[in-house]
Amino acid sequence: MPQLLVRNLQEETVESLKQRAKANHRSLQAELALILEDAAKVQSVSFWKHSASIREQLARSKKSFSDSTELIREDRDR
Template structure:
């Protein structure tokens, strides 16, 4: 299994990580592995589209919220801005 070396870690951060490990009943190494696994899963979940059902629900809420409202066409404003 791969090993990672983290150099120049701020002592304050190290102390916080040690405190977290103690709170969770883990060794520092176990706590760091847990944190890295969570971060990797979250990043993968985010970049692979996440929960499509939640996304659909958010879109449906936005559609209801903005239904019947008129919005100005921003094409001219964008064109003017680009010509500056």
């Protein structure tokens, strides 16, 4: 499994994380892994919600967009 190394944290931050881990009956490593996994999920969910919002706005705008297939092919052939 991949590993991360975080350098130069404030002592207060480390102590706070240790206390949080203890309160949740987890090791510091397990607590940090959970925090990072949750943060990554939130970012992913936020991205997809934003993407859906843009698609809805475009659909409501009633604008028509030309097919870009030919432009992409021309660009690829350069």
